[in-house]
Amino acid sequence: MARFITTRFLQALLSLLVITLIVFSLSHLTGSPIDALLPDDATQAQIDNLTRELGLDRPLHVQYFTFLQNAALGDFGDSTKWKGSSAAEVVIDRLPATLQLGGLALLISVVVAIPLGVVAAVRKGSSIDAVASVIALLGQSLPAFWLGLVLMWVFAVILGWFPTSGYGGVTHMVLPAIAMAWFQIAALTRLTRSAMLEVLDAEYIKLARVKGVSERAIVWRHAFSNAAIVPITYFGVLAGSLLTGSVVIETVFAWPGAGLLAIDAIRGRDFPVVQSVVMFFAVFFLLANFLVDILYAVIDPRIRHQG
Structure with a gap:
């Protein structure tokens, strides 16, 4: 088990190193931050002084190792759009709103998709199975x-049940959370259904029925406990995609999270904040997948022995 965890941890570190290289490269391909920091009538002396101050006159490999060292300490520089705050502080200030929205979307996905996928598999060919297929297709x-705009138009503008946008309590979170969760509900439902169908055809399930075990015990205790391995492997992708998918939904609903912050930073050419958002999202995504790998190994001993 220790060897398996160590291997996965090293793989996560390698992935993070590659991500830092990509972020560093893209930040240079988008143009020089000097253009955003200095006015159009800046003198050549001002440009040269700021270039030396930011270390942009150094070789690229030296700049990258400096960026890597600062990133390891959580230092991505000062924000150029939000004066007086570091880039990391700006992102950390917005992260709770994104985690709230993503957490609710994750809860909705699991609560809806898991039971729906199980019931659709148990009652294959029924109306419930047809509804699950339609939800999976549309999702x-x-x-x-x-979908977010349609939900806003129907439930906020026409019916007036929820606010149209902004940050607030649970009522402000319902529509954006559903819009974020819809795609994941579809994917998780299909995975759960297919995994359950495969397990329900297994010999030990037939043997349990012959022994007279109740159908509920067969479905949830014997079948689902084994079929759950498949959707669990998707939870890492699910958690990460809900967080990164917040960029679009937060923009539609004006939710002041890290996703909307990324859009505002890109518009304002605030490269330190953009780098911070990308790195925070990448770390969260890798951490979620690392935890899923460990949980997967705990559930299925074959995985940790192979690892």
Whole structure:
């Protein structure tokens, strides 16, 4: 088990190192931050002084190792749009709102998709199975921003049940959380259904029925406990995609989280904040997948022995 965890941890560190290289490269390809920090009538002396101050006159490999060292300490520089605050402070200030919205969307996804996938598999060919198939089809076909606008128009503008946008209590979170969760509900439902169908055809399930075990015990204790391995592997992707998918939904609903912050930073050419958002999202995504790998190994001993 220790060897498996160590291997996965090293793989996560390697992935994070590659991400830092990509972020560093993209920040240089988008142009020089000097253009955003200095006015158009800046003198050449001002440009040269700021270039030396930011270390942009150094070789690229030296700049990258400096960036890597600062990133390890959580230092991505000062924000150019939000004066007086570091880039990391600006992101950390917005992260709670994103985690609240993503957490509710994750809860909705699990609560809806898992039971729906199980029931659809148990009652294959029934009306419930047909409804699950329609939800899966629409969930993976409808763009999140379009669904968010439709939900806003129907439930906020026409019916007036929820606020149209902004930050607040649970009522402000319902519509954006549903819009974020819809795609994941579709994917998780399909995974759960297919995994359950495979397990329900297994010999030990038939043997349990022959022994007279109740159907509820067969479905949830014997079948689902084994089929759960498949959707669990998707939880890392699910958690990460809900966080990164907040960029679109937070923009539609004006939710002041890290996703909307990324859009504002890109518009304002605030490269330190953009780098901070990307790195925070990347770390969260890798951490979620690392925890899922460990949980997967705990559930299935074959995985940790192979690892």
